[in-house]
Amino acid sequence: MTITATSTVPQVGELLRSWRNRRRISQLELALRADSSARHISFIETGRSRPSEEMVLRLADHLDIPVRERNTLLMAAGYAPRYPERSLDDPALSDMRANLDVLLRGYEPFPALVVDGAYQVLAANRGVTMLLEGVAEELLVPPLNAMRLTLHPGGMAPRIRNFPEWRRHLLHQMDRQLSLMRSAPLRALYDEVVAYPLPDPCGEERASDRCAPYALPMLIEHDGRTLSFVSAIATFNTPLDVTVSELALETFLPADAETAAYLRGLTP
Known part of the structure; x- marks a missing residue:
């Protein structure tokens, strides 16, 4: 049979x-x-x-x-798809891409980047370069992934002073996204990064020990000093394109005056 x-x-x-x-x-x-x-x-x-x-x-x-x-x-249900899925390089999205570039430049010297639904980095400004200091070369081979860059022990992780706090925040963020949507690439990424070993040494500083912020900051070492950033994420309202619906503009804003002054001092 x-x-x-x-x-x-x-x-x-x-x-x-x-x-x-x-x-x-x-x-x-x-x-x-x-x-x-x-x-x-x-x-x-x-x-x-x-x-x-x-x-x-x-x-x-x-x-x-x-x-x-x-x-x-x-x-x-037997109907044609309603929403197109186009590359950011598509001429139909040229105006949107130009506007994103303007926003990214406008945030300088503060770091800002654009990611897709699986945290692939699609665009970034010059401020992000400072965050990537010391990251292993293999993690900088395109396509870059923001979660890998942050959580991999060869990435930013060893320089994040409150790494356990920040790691929990990022994993919770991904877990919440998975509870709201079905995404095989995002699930695969989550399973990958949650299995990364903790960096050695692992920053155990608590954000509350340094300041009393209005949001959990990322405390990261750079050139012998600790910088403090809070992350803000912006998305498009009522998108009509699959690609656009999954874009997110993430900015890292100084959580204290010292960080802001230091970053402005780096700008020619």
């Missing part, structure tokens, strides 16, 4: 139910949000009713489903 393996493609109802459970929303609550009925939502999830394209997008909006996954939902 010959057994043929078959792969099943998830139906739109299965996918919507999975996202609804992930968001911990009942059928009734989703129905109220989407101006529908719990019966209709149930019929969609069980495959007894095929949702319209407009309904798929409406439910995706109320479930806060990432743009990339909205295309998956549309195709599972």
Whole structure:
């Protein structure tokens, strides 16, 4: 007897139910949000009713489903993808890329970079160079990855004075992203970086011992002194492109006057 393996493609109802459970929303609550009925939502999830394209997008909006996954939902329902996925080098995104370059330069001398959904570094300003002092050459081979650069024992990790605190913060950030979206590249990256051994020596300084900040700072050594940065992340509002939806502009702002003065002193 010959057994043929078959792969099943998830139906739109299965996918919507999975996202609804992930968001911990009942059928009734989703129905109220989407101006529908719990019966209709149930019929969609069980495959007894095929949702319209407009309904798929409406439910995706109320479930806060990432743009990339909205295309998956549309195709599972028998519709064409709505959102394109273009490279940053695409002429259609030239104005956006130019604006990002302006923002990155505007933050100098403070470090700033643009990453994608798996923390690949797509652009950076000159301020980032200072953070990369002493990083192993193999980690600087493109494509650069911000999480590898920070957490790898051959990266920035040995110079981060509060490394255990900062590592917990970054791993929590990635874990939260994984709870909100399905991303195989991000999951693979998380599994990789969480297994890195701690650097030797491992900075055990606590941020609270140095100052009382309004946000957890990254304390990092540079040229014999400890600099203090707080991280801020900006994303695009209501993106209509898969690539743009996953972009994040991360800036490292001085957490104290001494760090700010030192960085300005580095600028010609």
